[in-house]
Amino acid sequence: MFTLQSVLAASLLASSAVAHFTLDYPPTRGFDDDKEPQFCGGFNSVGTRQPFPLSAAAPVWIDSHHTLASVATFVSTKAAPSNFSDFVNITNFFQVKDGKYCWDVDFESLGLGLTNGSEVTVQVQYNGGDGNLYQCTDLVLLSDYTVPANQTCATDASVTAVNVSATVAPPAPAASTSAASASGASASASASASASGKPTSGDLVSKPVSVAAAAVGVLALGWVAL
Numbered sequence: 671m672f673t674l675q676s677v678l679a680a681s682l683l684a685s686s687a688v689a690h691f692t693l694d695y696p697p698t699r700g701f702d703d704d705k706e707p708q709f710c711g712g713f714n715s716v717g718t719r720q721p722f723p724l725s726a727a728a729p730v731w732i733d734s735h736h737t738l739a740s741v742a743t744f745v746s747t748k749a750a751p752s753n754f755s756d757f758v759n760i761t762n763f764f765q766v767k768d769g770k771y772c773w774d775v776d777f778e779s780l781g782l783g784l785t786n787g788s789e790v791t792v793q794v795q796y797n798g799g800d801g802n803l804y805q806c807t808d809l810v811l812l813s814d815y816t817v818p819a820n821q822t823c824a825t826d827a828s829v830t831a832v833n834v835s836a837t838v839a840p841p842a843p844a845a846s847t848s849a850a851s852a853s854g855a856s857a858s859a860s861a862s863a864s865a866s867g868k869p870t871s872g873d874l875v876s877k878p879v880s881v882a883a884a885a886v887g888v889l890a891l892g893w894v895a896l
């Protein structure tokens with residue numbers, strides 16, 4: 671027979687394993703572990719619109735349940751967005767670890783023509799290694815609205831990379847590596863060393879910017895060899 675303790679332990683394990691991530695502020699449209707890989711986390715109808723600042727940096731909060739994940743933020747100005755193509759990205763991809771993270775969005779500064787009373791849907795995309803996951807929240811942007819003090823974001827995760835590892839950076843463009851490998855053994859060897867993110871003498875690959883720089887270097891190698 672199962673003991674209560676073993677059932678509790680099993681359910682705790684199960685919930686932490688499938689929690690993926692939650693969108694905590696502004697409140698999510700809806701959360702279901704199993705549906706999180708779907709558009710808007712499987713909640714396709716616009717929910718109650720939460721008031722949110724139009725013209726000041728205001729926070730989005732998530733709780734990340736993976737040790738390392740990539741996150742990006744998208745917004746739609748459609749009344750009832752129904753497809754990923756209804757959204758545009760408003761942050762680049764950035765990385766978070768396990769735990770609560772926040773970043774700021776200033777809607778008025780996005781150049782989307784948003785004004786007092788504009789209605790938007792924000793979709794957060796998250797990938798902690800088990801595929802893309804999504805959560806949505808529906809907002810009404812107000813010029814006189816201030817977020818509760820306990821929600822303000824002291825450390826913006828989208829600009830303060832908490833962990834930048836070359837091993838999870840996007841691979842160098844395929845075109846550049848093939849150009850380099852076609853151009854000779856030594857160029858190919860150094861190109862693949864750079865592309866794989868392994869530090870080589872003279873390479874700075876501890877930051878994503880540097881990985882991008884390394885990719886540029888691979889391109890340059892290709893050009894030189896050609």
Ligand SMILES: [Cu+2]
Pocket residue numbers: 687688689690691736798800
């Ligand atoms: Cu997950």
